[in-house]
Amino acid sequence: MIYADHAATTFVSEEARAAALPFFCTDYGNASSVYAFGRRARRQVEEARALTAGCIGASAEEIVFTGGGSEGNNTVLRGIVEQARKEGRRAHLIVSAMEHSSVLATCRALEACGTAVTYLSVSHDGRIFIDSVVDALREETLLVSVMLANNEIGTVQDIAGLAAALHGTGVPLHTDAVQAVGHIPVDVHALGVTYLTASAHKFHGMKGTGFLYQEAGAELPALIAGGGQERGRRAGTENTAGIAALAAALTESCARMAEEAAHQRALVAFTAEELSRALPDLRVHGSGGAHLPGILNVGIPHVRGEALVHLLDLRGICVSAASACHAGTDAPSHVLCAMGYDDGAAMEALRISYGRGNTMEDAVAIVREIVRAVEKIRALCD
Numbered sequence: 001m002i003y004a005d006h007a008a009t010t011f012v013s014e015e016a017r018a019a020a021l022p023f024f025c026t027d028y029g030n031a032s033s034v035y036a037f038g039r040r041a042r043r044q045v046e047e048a049r050a051l052t053a054g055c056i057g058a059s060a061e062e063i064v065f066t067g068g069g070s071e072g073n074n075t076v077l078r079g080i081v082e083q084a085r086k087e088g089r090r091a092h093l094i095v096s097a098m099e100h101s102s103v104l105a106t107c108r109a110l111e112a113c114g115t116a117v118t119y120l121s122v123s124h125d126g127r128i129f130i131d132s133v134v135d136a137l138r139e140e141t142l143l144v145s146v147m148l149a150n151n152e153i154g155t156v157q158d159i160a161g162l163a164a165a166l167h168g169t170g171v172p173l174h175t176d177a178v179q180a181v182g183h184i185p186v187d188v189h190a191l192g193v194t195y196l197t198a199s200a201h202k203f204h205g206m207k208g209t210g211f212l213y214q215e216a217g218a219e220l221p222a223l224i225a226g227g228g229q230e231r232g233r234r235a236g237t238e239n240t241a242g243i244a245a246l247a248a249a250l251t252e253s254c255a256r257m258a259e260e261a262a263h264q265r266a267l268v269a270f271t272a273e274e275l276s277r278a279l280p281d282l283r284v285h286g287s288g289g290a291h292l293p294g295i296l297n298v299g300i301p302h303v304r305g306e307a308l309v310h311l312l313d314l315r316g317i318c319v320s321a322a323s324a325c326h327a328g329t330d331a332p333s334h335v336l337c338a339m340g341y342d343d344g345a346a347m348e349a350l351r352i353s354y355g356r357g358n359t360m361e362d363a364v365a366i367v368r369e370i371v372r373a374v375e376k377i378r379a380l381c382d
Contacts, residue, residue, distance in 0.1 A: 002362045003318045006355025007151055007179060007295055012245065013204035013356075019248035020206065023241035031238040032229060041240045048247035055254050056196070057187035058213050064233045065243050068210040069178035070102035071223065072197030073145075075212055075234070076174045077106045079220030080142050081115050086221075090140040091115040096128050096157075097338035099147055100176055104334070116140070124340050126155040126286040130165050137169060144173050148191070149180035152322055152335040152351055153286030154295030156184065163192025172218060178202055178210075182253035183261070183292055194218045200242065204356065205249035209242035260356060264294035267354045267363045271296055274367040279374060285336060285349065294354040299336075303377050305350040311373040317366055320351045 012020075023044065029037035031045050050060045066072045081091045095107055097119045107117045118136045122128050128146055144166060149156045159175050166173055172194035180186055182203025188196055196213040200206055214220065214233070226235030253260075275298060276282050283299040300308075305321030312319055322333045332346030352366060 001316045001318065002358075002365055004352050004354055004358060004362065004366060005318045005320050006358075007154075007202075007351065007353035008320060009201045009207065010204045010355055011357075012206055013249050013252060015252045016205050016245035016249040020241040020245040023244055027240075031240055032227065041238070044240055044244050045238050048243045051247040051251055052211055055186075055250050056181065056198075056213060057189050059216065062188075062213055062216055064212040064214060064230050065238065065246075066197075066210045066212050066234060067208055067239075068201070069100070069176065069197050069199035072199075072210055072212040073100070073102045073174075073176055074106050075220060075223040076195045076197065077103065077110065077143070077145065078223060080172075081110055082221050084142050089142075091142055092118070092138050092140045093142060094118045094120065094133060094136050094144045096120045096122060096146050098122055098126065098150060098152075098335045099145065100151060100178070101334075103145055103147070103176060120146075122338050125288055126150060126153050126335070126339050127289060128157055128162070130158065130162050133162060134165050137171060141171050144171055145176070146173070147176040147179070148186070148196075149177070149184065149292050150286065150335060151179045152295075152333060152349070153297040153339075154179075154292035154353075155286040156180065156290035156292060158290075159191045159193060167192070172215075179292065182250055183257065183294070185257070188213055188215070200246040200249060203249050203253040205246040206242045209239055209246045211246065256356075261293035264354045264358070267358060267360065268294065268296045268352075270360065271352060271363050271367055272298070274363075275370060278367070278371045283345075283348075285339070296352045296354075298350050298352075299341075299345055299348040300350070300374055301345075301348065302381065303374055304347055306347070307377055308350050308370065308373050311376065312366075312369055315369045315373075317369055319366070320353075321349055322351065 027040050029041045031041040049063045053060045053063045084091045111117050120128055120132055146157055148159055163173050174195040175193050177196050178199045181198040194215045199210040222233050224235045229235055272284055281301050285297040309321050332343040333349045336346035336349055
């Protein structure tokens with residue numbers, strides 16, 4: 001098998017597994033317990049919090065461990081609206097039209113309850129227009145939410161520039177950095193964000209764990225009520241093993257980042273060049289400008305991305321037609337639609353996302369099998 005869908009998920013690294021293992025077997029105490037057995041688990045949670053904070057330029061007190069990126073996004077969006085309603089204020093949110101479904105679906109749910117939402121258009125290469133964000137601001141605007149790196153096409157937004165444009169407005173900025181953390185340098189102070197969300201399984205940690213960065217002083221109502229865990233910001237017995245694995249995986253990913261990014265960029269460049277040579281009508285989506293190192297999203301006219309995924313799967317190659325959240329829905333990519341592509345073109349998307357362990361031999365095989373699959377589909381259609 002050749003796995004080239006690392007944007008969907010990654011394997012748990014040896015370092016992460018080693019960090020987690022004691023908390024399954026020997027140090028399984030509840031981190032909220034006051035006796036020594038529980039305090040050992042508590043120490044690990046706090047050590048992991050400090051390590052995680054250090055990787056993104058934050059302080060430990062600004063890190064909240066969560067169940068993943070979707071939970072973090074919901075915590076910010078729902079929390080800021082709930083707080084405003086408690087204070088009797090009207091609610092207005094600004095988000096880009098190419099956000100992850102956990103942001104867009106939450107916004108639609110909040111709209112149904114009376115929250116106003118502005119969905120920002122993007123350029124044909126998948127970039128937001130900072131001026132349009134500023135123009136959309138209202139007196140009742142509570143939050144701007146723009147993802148740092150897109151999970152389908154890999155574009156990296158100018159979040160620092162957006163934060164600078166919002167400076168002095170009093171409107172906080174949230175960025176979904178799930179696809180970016182562990183793959184490109186992320187510093188919350190350089191970005192200028194108030195909130196940032198991340199998920200461990202995107203950087204070789206365990207599924208079902210993540211973290212939320214909340215700038216000091218920017219408190220939110222807890223999305224999950226119950227006990228006083230995470231200093232009252234996220235109830236539920238701590239997933240000590242997952243938290244330990246998250247910190248170990250993130251520390252390792254940051255240490256290996258430069259080397260892995262250079263290798264993945266070489267794989268992407270080779271794949272794009274060879275596919276374009278063999279298929280002259282191929283489109284590369286979101287090319288140009290800042291970009292994640294491992295993601296390549298292409299479109300081949302009159303060839304459905306989902307059909308290619310199935311044919312490549314038969315050849316032992318794992319890629320995707322869109323994000324994993326929409327796999328099998330037979331719907332056009334909302335990201336490409338936001339970029340101005342019609343439904344037909346948006347259904348032609350194929351995402352290749354290289355990661356740790358992929359080789360140039362993998363890239364050669366992927367190019368060969370994509371070309372073979374396209375020729376097969378086109379022969380059937382002729």
